Amino acid sequence: MSGTTIAGAARFTPAQRALHWAMALCILAMLFIGVGMVSTIRPIYLVMVAIHRPLGIAILVLALVRLLLRWRHGAPPLPAGMPEAMKLAARLSHYAFYALMLALPLLGWAMLSAAGYPATMVGGWALPPIMPRSATLHSVLWGAHHYLALAFFALILLHFAAALYHALVRRDGVFEAMAPGGLPGHAPGRVAAE
């Protein structure tokens, strides 16, 4: 059965796993704040905007760190028994995640720059503009930020469903490769031995 599961030792490194779960929290919060803030006029609007901007930049920085870790440590091989189509979907989804984690904060920052809004981080400190002032650019960047954010959430739902499918149905160690903490009862090694 060992061909259908990931070997017990083949997990993402502890740093990669910690970063994955911390960023999962940040990104989910970010997407909920994003759609929440643009649909309210109540005072919480300003609170959400004040969180959205620095949190986005924090995600950008964490995504760069994560990209470096991925280059350095790679990813555990997918189980040999996994259908080729699923493997391809898994690989493509990882490219999409990295692209969106990097692009969305940059698009948000560029969108603020094109509109002439200060990209306020904390107190009176703002990031410098990265785009010239332009109504046309603002409109294009706004559209890209908006629709790619919705696409990002759809991708996260797919990822969530796939992770649960690996954990509950296939039980092939793919979920455990990224699971937080030490190896629990569902350890790939044990699954492989069953």
Next chain:
Amino acid sequence: MPQPSRSPPRSALGSLVLIAALVGVVGAAFAYTAGWLAPGRLTPDRLVDSLAPPGGPALGFRRNHAKGICVTGRFEANGAGAALSRAPMLAQGSFPVLGRLNIAGPNPASPDASVPVRGFGWRIAAPDGQEWRSAMIDPPVFPVATPEDFYALQQAAGSGRPERMQEFAAAHPSFGAFVNWIRTAPKTASWAETRFNGLNSFTFTDAGGTARVVRWSLIPAAAPVPVTAEQLGQRGPDFLRQDIVERLRTGPVRWTLAVTVAEPGDPTADPTKPWPAERRTVEVGTLVIDAAQPEPEGACRDLNFDPAVLPDGMGTSDDPFPAARSSAYAKSYDRRTAEVEEYRRATGGGR
């Protein structure tokens, strides 16, 4: 769906149902947060929609205060404001200003005399990049106490049924003071003779960390010359623009920026309620305008005078309007920047 042979189909089916349910719950929470499941929520889209005239908005233009002219100049801070706020543009000095003098309403072609409310949006920039943006109007009180009431007022006004307005006025007594101002306050024929009021309250924090709730006003240097509504009606449709351009030929136009400090118990959250006249008022500097530009060529067109863009040392208070205005102004900005080609054509064809 491929199943590893060791997975019993019975538990796999249960797992798939569980996965679908979990994904559905997360998706539903997202849809709820986005307001897709809450048709009654007052969103910036609904608020901005409510401003449109029956024939639809003027594409490419601001959704309210659509008619205006860009102005540039400087803010000469006298330093007295530094005792109230550590904001860099309140320390003694001169800071560049980009502004927009305007009249209320969604129609960029309204004759100036037909609109009873005038506005002034401006941005004061500090050398370190921090900005103080504000958008002020000339009534001494706002017509409604909450953003929700503002939406109800737009709906009543846009219904085309006079009894809806009568019902609104009866249910919102503070609206009467605003109507009374429109009916009785002396008019002038110039933005330069107009006093503009911020109406919303904000928090000023000084270098020592002490916070105070304030409102601000712009008091014109030019002496107001009262004119009757009838006299205004006889002027051309763009007399305000012609007046300011004419004045700027002979020299700058000035207003004194005066900051009024609330006492405990003052109605800081309700812009329909003025504060007692004896409240401490500090003149913090002079807003000087020395040039005007038509909006299509001016830098003010694509700037959002978002009242929540504030430097360190200034912030929002318990007044709910700055957040609502910030949200709605952003929506108006997003829409008009998406229509920028329409604006160019409309203006180019008309001139």
